[in-house]
Amino acid sequence: MTKYREILRLSSLNLSQQNIADSCNVSKKTVNRVLKRAKELGISWPLDANETDAVLAENFFPSAKQVKTNKRMPDYDYIRKELLRNGVSKKLLWTEYMEECRANGDEPLMYSQFCYHIQQDEQKHRATMHINRKPGEQVEVDWAGDPAMIIDPDTGEIIKAYIFVGVMTYSQYAYVEAFLDMKQRSWINAHVHMYEFFGGVVRILDPDNCKTAVVHNGGWKDQQLNETYQELAEHYGTAIIPARVRTPKDKTNAEGTVGNISTWITAALRNEQFFSLNELNHAIHDKLNQFNRKLFQKKEGSRLSLFLEEEKPLLSPLPATRFELSDWKTATVQFNYHISVDRMLYSVPYEYIKKKVDVRVTDTTIEIFYNHNRIASHRRLKGRPGQYSTITEHMPEDHQKYLEWNGDRFRKWAERIGTSTYAAVNAILTSKAVEQQTYRSCMGLLKLTEKYSDELLEAACKKALSYTASPSYKSKKNILVTGSEKLLSETTDSITTQTTHGITRGADYYRR
Incomplete structure (x- = not known):
């Protein structure tokens, strides 16, 4: 489906229609048609989250139909x-x-x-095309071909370090940093550090077709950007236009600079030994400064002077906050209307029980989405596994009343029933390290009076306490279920005896 939302977002950044077409993998004619229709309908960026591409398609072109030719085209x-x-x-x-x-x-x-x-x-x-490079418009990013080497100081093992390269296409001003892998976290952090090194943001980001940038590539017209990479682009207000597969002419600056980097930085450090990534990056930083200050052979100035004079003033300012790397996971809402993320539990509205949801995880927050709509957000829990983060509005109404209860209230309710019930409830409340973990058992025990009676519950608790000082909820319930008639009989006989004979003081009382 045409990326209507992305077309409107990139248009708000004042990108040309050709750049928007390249980024969204559509024709320039389609971009022109969408923007013209949006203007007619008065639709502009930013859009509400519920205005999805499907909704926009129906609003823009409700009667649009694809017309297919009857003639078969050659393979x-x-x-x-x-x-x-x-x-x-x-x-x-x-x-x-x-x-x-x-x-x-x-x-x-x-x-x-x-x-x-x-x-x-x-x-x-x-066909080939000469691309005019505009100052401050585009940066090309890639991994250098040859890794650097680090020596583990404890084992002597040789560890590879992979070199990230970012190149301003106009001035060829470069940023270089080494990472221990080429995974998504390294890829995203490299971009964050690169933008901070440049001191601003370009309009267009031109990556290679690596998996950390493009997750699906069935051809130039069928590219899908990595979701986290797309979030980074939106955070910095830039557009991503990946290079076409097997077309090095699309990335002449990066490819050429990668070769120069390999010569002037990686190869220049080949005889030096590094025992940590910090040592390596410190040496790379020194060589990078020399590389950017080196004078051009065929024109005046250097990469640094050209960047400072003609490109940096045109960069967009950095956002107020750094981009926070996120991971996406899938989870199923449990019957207790919570999902589990890294052995911590977070609530969602109970209507989504047994639904599969998407979870965006950052260092500080947990965001939960269903059909691309955010349904819950929590501060990320740290420390002991098994902690709960529960929002009251997510609970069913009959569960919310549990929040009103505490240990003292359970004790007062039990005391009104009898001394044995009080002792049993008190034993349950003190059986766990965290008192709140026992509330469900206390509520279950006291609610047995709705099916039986206060007298029977008191008798069951008394009998259970004769077996153990800390009887469980299940043991008392079993006594009621299996022996309620016998308890009723014993309770009736006791009441009858007290009524007939009154209160009799034994010999021991008078002996005292």
């Missing part, structure tokens, strides 16, 4: 390969194409049309 990839073989001609391929069309009931192209479309495809593959 250009197959034709290019076959024409390289000896004796294979376009006439032969057209004849085979005609036979295949008849077999499948498709309408074929005439020979002249067949040759015309093949020629157009060949021209596309031969």
Whole structure:
């Protein structure tokens, strides 16, 4: 589906329609049509979260239908390969194409049309374009080919360090940093450090087609950006336009600078030994300053002077806060309307029980999304595993009343029933290190009076206490379930005896 939201966002950054088309993998005509329609409807960025691409598509073009041609088009990839073989001609391929069309009931192209479309495809593959670089507009990023080496001071093991390179396309001013891997966290942190090194943000970010930038690539027109990478672009207000696959001409500056970096930094440090990543990056920083200050051979000045004079004044200011790296996870809402993230539990509205949700995890926050809509947000818990972060509004109404209870209130309720019930509840409240963990058992015990009676519960607690000083909720419930009639009989007999004979003081009382 066309990325309507992204087109409107990039347009708000005053990017050209061609740059928007390259970033969103659509034609310039589509961008023009979307922006024109948005202007007619009075729709502009920023948009509400519920205005998804599907909603915008229905608003913009409710009656749009795709019209497909009946004629079958040639398989250009197959034709290019076959024409390289000896004796294979376009006439032969057209004849085979005609036979295949008849077999499948498709309408074929005439020979002249067949040759015309093949020629157009060949021209596309031969085409090259000179790109005028504008000051402060674009930065190209990539991993250098050859890693540096670090020696583990304890084991003597050789550890590879991978070199990130960011190059301003106009001045060729470079940023270089070493990381222990090429994973997403290193990739994102490299960009954050690069922007801080430049002291501003460019309009266009041009990465290579690595997995930390593009997670799916079925072709130039079918690129999907990594979700966290897209978040970084939105945070810094920049557009991402990945280079096309196997097209090094799209990245002449980065590719050329990577070679220079390998010569003037990595190779220049080949005879030095480093025992930590900090040592290596400190040496790289010194070499990088020399590299950026080195005078051009064919024009005046250096990378640094050209950057400071013509590019830095045009950079957008850095955001007030650093981009915070996030991880995305999938979780299922449990029956207690909580999800588990790193062995901590966070509540969501109980209506989402058993639903699969997306979770955005940062160092400080947990955000929970369902169908791209945020349904909950929590401060991230630290320390002992098994902690709960529960928002009252997420609980069903009958569960919210539990919040009104505490240990003293349970004791007072139990005391009104009888001394044995009080002793049993007090034993439950003191059975756990955290008193709140016992509230459910206390509530369950006291609510047994709704099915039985205060007298029967008191008798059950008394009987349970005769077995152990700390009877569980389950033991008292089992006494009621299996022996309620016997307890009722014993309770009735006791009451009858007291009524008939009154209160009799034994000999021991008078002996005292």
